[in-house]
Amino acid sequence: xxxxxxxxxxxxxxxxxxxxxxxxxxxxxxxxxxxxxxxxxxxxxxxxxxxxxxxxxxxxxxxxxxxxxxxxxxxxxxxxxxxxxxxxxxxxxxxxxxxxxxxxxxxxxxxxxxxxxxxxxxxxxxxxxxxxxxxxxxxxxxxxxxxxxxxxxxxxxxxxxxxxxxxxxxxxxxxxxxxxxxxxxxxxxxxxxxxxxxxxxxxxxxxxxxxxxxxxxxxxxxxxxxxxxxxxxxx
Amino acid sequence: xxxxxxxxxxxxxxxxxxxxxxxxxxxxxxxxxxxxxxxxxxxxxxxxxxxxxxxxxxxxxxxxxxxxxxxxxxxxxxxxxxxxxxxxxxxxxxxxxxxxxxxxxxxxxxxxxxxxxxxxxxxxxxxxxxxxxxxxxxxxxxxxxxxxxxxxxxxxxxxxxxxxxxxxxxxxxxxxxxxxxxxxxxxxxxxxxxxxxxxxxxxxxxxxxxxxxxxxxxxxxxxxxxxxxxxxxxxxxxxxxxxxxxxxxxxxxxxxxxxxxxxxxxxxxxxxxxxxxxxxxxxxxxxx
Amino acid sequence: xxxxxxxxxxxxxxxxxxxxxxxxxxxxxxxxxxxxxxxxxxxxxxxxxxxxxxxxxxxxxxxxxxxxxxxxxxxxxxxxxxxxxxxxxxxxxxxxxxxxxxxxxxxxxxxxxxxxxxxxxxxxxxxxxxxxxxxxxxxxxxxxxxxxxxxxxxxxxxxxxxxxxxxxxxxxxxxxxxxxxxxxxxxxxxxxxxxxxxxxxxxxxxxxxxxxxxxxxxxxxxxxxxxxxxxxxxxxxxxxxxxxxxxxxxxxxxxxxxxxxxxxxxxxxxxxxxxxxxxxxxxxxxxxxxxxxxxxxxxxxxxxxxxxxxxxxxxxxxxxxxxxxxxxxxxxxx
Numbered sequence: 001x002x003x004x005x006x007x008x009x010x011x012x013x014x015x016x017x018x019x020x021x022x023x024x025x026x027x028x029x030x031x032x033x034x035x036x037x038x039x040x041x042x043x044x045x046x047x048x049x050x051x052x053x054x055x056x057x058x059x060x061x062x063x064x065x066x067x068x069x070x071x072x073x074x075x076x077x078x079x080x081x082x083x084x085x086x087x088x089x090x091x092x093x094x095x096x097x098x099x100x101x102x103x104x105x106x107x108x109x110x111x112x113x114x115x116x117x118x119x120x121x122x123x124x125x126x127x128x129x130x131x132x133x134x135x136x137x138x139x140x141x142x143x144x145x146x147x148x149x150x151x152x153x154x155x156x157x158x159x160x161x162x163x164x165x166x167x168x169x170x171x172x173x174x175x176x177x178x179x180x181x182x183x184x185x186x187x188x189x190x191x192x193x194x195x196x197x198x199x200x201x202x203x204x205x206x207x208x209x210x211x212x213x214x215x216x217x218x219x220x221x222x223x224x225x226x227x228x229x230x231x232x233x234x235x
Numbered sequence: 236x237x238x239x240x241x242x243x244x245x246x247x248x249x250x251x252x253x254x255x256x257x258x259x260x261x262x263x264x265x266x267x268x269x270x271x272x273x274x275x276x277x278x279x280x281x282x283x284x285x286x287x288x289x290x291x292x293x294x295x296x297x298x299x300x301x302x303x304x305x306x307x308x309x310x311x312x313x314x315x316x317x318x319x320x321x322x323x324x325x326x327x328x329x330x331x332x333x334x335x336x337x338x339x340x341x342x343x344x345x346x347x348x349x350x351x352x353x354x355x356x357x358x359x360x361x362x363x364x365x366x367x368x369x370x371x372x373x374x375x376x377x378x379x380x381x382x383x384x385x386x387x388x389x390x391x392x393x394x395x396x397x398x399x400x401x402x403x404x405x406x407x408x409x410x411x412x413x414x415x416x417x418x419x420x421x422x423x424x425x426x427x428x429x430x431x432x433x434x435x436x437x438x439x440x441x442x443x444x445x446x447x448x449x450x451x452x453x454x455x456x457x458x459x460x461x462x463x464x465x466x467x468x469x470x471x472x473x474x475x476x477x478x479x480x481x482x483x484x485x486x487x488x489x490x491x492x493x494x495x496x497x498x499x500x501x502x503x504x505x506x507x508x509x510x511x512x513x514x515x516x517x518x519x520x521x522x523x
Numbered sequence: 524x525x526x527x528x529x530x531x532x533x534x535x536x537x538x539x540x541x542x543x544x545x546x547x548x549x550x551x552x553x554x555x556x557x558x559x560x561x562x563x564x565x566x567x568x569x570x571x572x573x574x575x576x577x578x579x580x581x582x583x584x585x586x587x588x589x590x591x592x593x594x595x596x597x598x599x600x601x602x603x604x605x606x607x608x609x610x611x612x613x614x615x616x617x618x619x620x621x622x623x624x625x626x627x628x629x630x631x632x633x634x635x636x637x638x639x640x641x642x643x644x645x646x647x648x649x650x651x652x653x654x655x656x657x658x659x660x661x662x663x664x665x666x667x668x669x670x671x672x673x674x675x676x677x678x679x680x681x682x683x684x685x686x687x688x689x690x691x692x693x694x695x696x697x698x699x700x701x702x703x704x705x706x707x708x709x710x711x712x713x714x715x716x717x718x719x720x721x722x723x724x725x726x727x728x729x730x731x732x733x734x735x736x737x738x739x740x741x742x743x744x745x746x747x748x749x750x751x752x753x754x755x756x757x758x759x760x761x762x763x764x765x766x767x768x769x770x771x772x773x774x775x776x777x778x779x780x781x782x783x784x785x786x787x788x789x790x791x792x793x794x795x796x797x798x799x800x801x802x803x804x805x806x807x808x809x810x811x812x813x814x815x816x817x818x819x820x821x822x823x824x825x826x827x828x829x830x831x832x833x834x835x836x837x838x839x840x841x842x843x844x845x846x847x848x849x850x851x852x853x854x855x856x857x
């Protein structure tokens with residue numbers, strides 16, 4: 001499988017504060033990986049770096065053979081990397097449909113369109129004229145996912161999609177994931193809910209205090225390994 | 236009695252001009268939270284560009300708009316991308332002080348290029364034409380100004396809420412980072428917003444120049460009128476801005492009716508009264 | 524090895540001695556300087572005072588005003604009104620002007636503090652315009668064309684011309700010293716710390732129990748009073764006042780802002796350096812009129828974009844200097 005994304009000794013910092021230390025990671029075509037780690041481990045920082053919101057040295061992030069670490073976020077988006085941000089972050093001034101249309105702004109060709117997103121999440125079609133803020137948390141998450149899909153990305157990154165949602169809603173969203181990834185997309189799933197993340201991924205990385213503390217195939221990984229990588233202590 | 240009604244009608248129509256001063260200010264504040272201290276001087280610049288165009292090409296000021304509007308839009312885009320984008324951030328000082336510096340530069344550049352002598356755009360017969368409405372003579376130019384203001388605000392409203400461009404404006408205004416992730420280049424979006432704002436400013440400048448004489452020093456006053464219209468109407472509400480302009484215009488003409496020296500003062504006092512009684516303006520935007 | 528926390532540095536201690544000596548030399552100017560030089564220096568002191576006051580508001584309290592000309596002009600007009608109609612001695616009138624400005628600034632603040640950030644700035648400008656238009660309506664003070672200070676009032680300052688010039692000079696120098704010292708001591712006080720906390724983070728400061736509104740109000744009232752006093756001094760030298768001159772946004776706000784920005788906003792040293800740079804530029808480029816102003820605006824923009832802490836910020840970062848010791852330093856003790 002050709003490599004889609006690789007992180008090469010990625011360091012990321014906010015001003016004087018260094019959040020990531022030499023993170024190495026690879027992601028192959030069509031692969032789904034899970035990123036786990038405690039709060040403050042650097043997961044969101046990593047996604048912000050990849051999506052271009054944080055500037056890095058160009059070669060530290062390579063996408064399809066092209067160094068993208070120094071590119072602006074909108075340029076990265078046009079290359080086919082999409083992010084479903086933590087906490088949804090819909091545009092409150094935009095209706096549901098406008099949020100989705102904005103996601104399609106990059107205009108990449110591919111299977112996803114307004115109709116396909118509405119097929120995936122029919123409730124959004126009913127609510128399409130409503131303000132995005134008037135929806136429930138789960139429905140907002142559907143908009144956030146749909147908005148990212150509208151870009152027809154090659155790589156989509158999900159940041160804490162189950163955070164703050166009811167279990168039944170989380171289940172319905174995770175049920176929809178195979179349908180999304182089945183379209184040949186490569187995905188990176190950042191989750192607090194470790195079991196959920198492992199259930200849909202083939203490999204897992206654990207971050208601890210800005211460093212990769214575990215890299216394993218999901219089927220091989222043990223509970224103890226995760227505990228140690230997650231908390232940094234031997235259970 | 237009829238004189239007072241006349242003053243109110245004149246003030247209302249004058250309010251259209253003030254709404255045009257305000258619309259550009261309101262637009263850029265809405266999109267990028269920038270308050271442009273040089274806004275008034277840009278209105279005056281548009282008037283001078285109109286003057287140069289009418290003199291060089293021998294055309295009517297309205298025809299000059301064909302030149303001045305794209306020119307102002309281009310200036311706006313270049314200004315935003317070249318200078319103003321660098322000032323945006325959490326700190327309010329840089330945009331404020333940079334646009335303040337810009338204002339001084341513009342004023343003195345106009346002084347250097349056109350001297351301090353008052354100038355006027357020659358609108359021809361339309362300037363003196365009037366319509367008789369129920370015993371009142373209503374000037375055609377003020378009436379046209381008001382109609383243009385309504386059309387411009389309706390147009391801006393349409394751009395904002397019914398086009399992809401407006402969607403981008405609102406998205407960037409809501410959340411710059413996420414908008415950027417969706418593929419919007421915010422530097423470009425801000426440039427387009429300033430271009431649009433200065434295209435409106437071009438219209439305001441031409442209408443101002445046909446209505447009264449102007450000189451390089453009057454920019455500050457026009458900024459203040461626009462600002463007062465925005466605050467009276469309520470931040471972020473374009474139709475409210477029109478209402479704010481009308482209230483300001485009526486206050487001024489009524490003040491002038493009492494004593495010509497009170498015209499501008501009465502407008503300021505109306506503004507301060509609104510600020511005291513309704514600090515969020517008369518028609519604040521309802522968040523949905 | 525132990526450490527102690529201190530505010531003073533070698534540079535600041537040397538600075539204090541140098542400043543005291545310089546002050547002595549400057550105070551003796553009537554005996555060594557020519558008439559024109561004294562006028563210029565007097566003007567420098569008054570601009571320096573305005574710059575320090577504006578810097579306290581904008582650089583420390585976050586109150587970016589473009590309407591301080593309201594209080595400059597008010598001070599000037601009060602000097603004229605209180606001496607002509609109240610029969611006060613000019614110096615008493617100037618002090619009274621400060622007091623009146625303080626009283627007037629409270630209701631003004633309650634109104635314009637409702638405006639945030641840049642809108643606050645334009646709000647202050649509206650207030651200044653209200654002042655200008657209102658004073659233009661007062662026929663007893665010459666209406667729109669203004670009036671001159673009567674000879675009797677001028678003579679009550681000092682009988683001889685050279686005496687008046689020396690007095691004006693000392694008043695201006697004294698005002699500058701008082702303003703700089705007051706701002707410095709204020710920033711060192713508990714209130715000043717509160718102000719710095721607000722500047723760094725309003726949310727955090729209010730969490731610490733600092734009444735932000737009240738602290739800002741105090742700064743606004745005090746700077747308004749001082750600004751009016753300086754305004755009185757300015758027009759006691761000019762001897763003539765008109766609404767356009769008294770409430771000029773260019774003379775009393777634009778120049779002051781450029782001085783502070785170029786020197787270094789939010790530092791005590793900035794206004795001093797900015798004032799010197801401003802007058803150096805003015806004395807060399809003033810013949811170019813409008814070009815000079817354009818250059819000044821351009822320099823301010825470039826400084827704001829490239830070096831937002833101004834000339835002093837560049838110097839301080841390079842040499843770790845602080846002439847007015849405000850920050851605490853941890854120092855090794857042997």
